Amino acid sequence: MFLNYHHAKVTSVCCTLFLFLLLMSGCSPEKTLRGILKKQTPYERYLSRLKDAKLDQTAMGQQWISAGERALQTPATITLPFKETGYFPAAEPKATSYQFTVKRGQKVAVRVQSQGKEAPQLFVDLFEANASDPAKPNHVANADTTGSGFDYEIEEELPHILRVQPELLRSGQYTVTIETMPVLAFPVQGRDSRAIQSFWGADRDAGARRHEGIDIFAPRRTPVVASVDGTVTRVNTTPIGGKVVWLSDNKRRQSLYYAHLDSQLVQPGQRVQVGDTLGLLGNTGNARTTPPHLHFGIYRFGQGAVDPYPYVHQDRAKPSELQVDERHFGNWTRVARSNVTLRQAPSTSATALGTLPQHAPVKVLAGSGNWFKVELPDGQLGYVSGSLVEPLDKPLQTVRLRQQTPLLDASDSLAATKLTLPVDTTVRVLARYQDHLLVKNPAGETGWVANAALQ
Known part of the structure; x- marks a missing residue:
């Protein structure tokens, strides 16, 4: 998915949405009763409904399930208090996750809000690290945005993972806030x-x-x-x-x-x-x-x-308010300088995941303080300073193709071809990533071409 959604993909999404609504409304009373009798989290109930409607066998359903599983394995390690605002696109199943450690004697307060014309239901689940099987953390608390969140008292000083995932085929902005509070009242009146x-x-x-x-x-x-x-x-x-x-x-x-x-x-x-x-x-x-x-x-x-x-102890620190431009959410941007550090969390002290060359494309997913949470073309996630990215409205250069060239939907030679660009087509280069370029053709279609096509 790039600056403009491909018509075929949008059509597929609409068809899937129609099927989803049709099948979900047609669940049998027996299946509904089974879901009520079995104690499930909101996430599990929703997943059961997908399976009852056979949508877990569709590409979109499988992507939604995979996004939730992948989020548990790739959380951003953050310090509390923390606040992040981001965007979930309807046509691209996503989930976001955060890992943190809280001392025994504290409780974590999680608040999540969603916005949009038809704001999506958000499934909010808290997991505790599982020492015997790190790939399967233990579920300990949950909420969805029919409520505003939850407070959870920490029982063990283990890493905890918070996952936030929207329902299928609904886009919207979300804000997640995570803070800590003491579990006991202060024992001296008027003091802290x-x-x-x-x-x-x-x-x-x-x-x-x-x-x-x-x-x-x-x-x-x-x-x-x-x-x-x-x-x-x-x-x-x-x-x-x-x-x-x-x-x-x-x-x-x-x-x-x-x-x-x-x-x-x-x-x-x-x-x-x-x-x-x-x-x-x-x-x-x-x-x-x-x-x-x-x-x-x-x-x-x-x-x-x-x-x-x-x-x-009541932490008096407040999470940083959003300082970056929300108009970038859900869009591709590019790195404005050379050797920009991609970090594991929104902090200069966070682990460095690597460096990005100038003009490397990054899709903005969310913002925290003055940092952007971004995704690279290969799917890697991380944070970059908000001051070090720029929009794609000004092309890096304009070039003429020397040969017939496939316009790909990803920066991979095995990616699907969106359309074929004829010889002598003039394209505007928007960003560079490894051996591919992100370009826009005269018709406004955006995609990837191999560097070799310009030689």
Whole structure:
């Protein structure tokens, strides 16, 4: 697919759409009932409908299935928070995917929006890396754009992959936003993680032990609150912790430890909700020589102490807003300079996948901040700086063909011929890739010709 869709391909798409609507509306009650009784994700339900309608045996259906499978194997490795806007073309099945790692104690918030005259339904699926079979990640959460997304609490610090794929034969723009949030409320009223001054693992007692928690500083008698709905299990006084409160978090199989309180305002067995006051902040116990603060700890059942910081830290960074030209989405552009780095993610620190020569063609799929997500003619995906690409409206040169030449639909000598260009046809060269040129003939048809045709 290039700047102008070939008439035959558009006709084929229209025919496929007609068949799709006809068959999907004709699914039998038995098949519909089977789909309802079997618990499936929106993606799986849609795939089942394709199979019931025999569309998985068509070229378009097979391309849609392959696009979803390929996306799981070739995600962009990103850092959070992240935001990307892109375009899904109706006539070319696509899916996009992102890989990231989030610490235990955080939840990932995924939001997806779609726009268009008839905006496509988007299937949004989250997978967790499978150490025993990397080719088959484990599905852990899902949504479609009948909802706006989902929040998912991370259970293991493993790579996660988010896949976004539209339904067949609907075009539209999408925006995906991925952020992180703590799973617990901050334990000191009116404060956030900026009030933490002593962190997990710091030396204690001249290095004899390690700090099993975080210290949150605030004025004396600031309310200390429940970070989770739970039950108070202990209210007592110890030489090290001073006045302490223990709160159960049965949902996550852990206990929360509040120490150095000036006073305790709850009793053992009392049920509390997030934000309820457990006590007032102080410096009792072995904190008598320090300013008032809360020692906050988390002890997982059967595991012991864990770092509480990810559980209460709210990242204040916001994902970069789109700064590139959306008019390029779905179109071929070309690299404006020589040796442009193609990166694995939209960042100058991301892994370099290679360098692109000047005038190499790249199809713009999406944008994130001031980066374009692009596809090369051979299908490779990556990101390039938005300032380093240019549109194809100005040809590089105009040449006359010295021989009868096939106009190909891809930069491959085995690609299908769209039409045959006669000898002496004048073509405008739009971009160069390896041993092929992207050209436009006088009739406005765009395609590829071999370099040898100009010699």
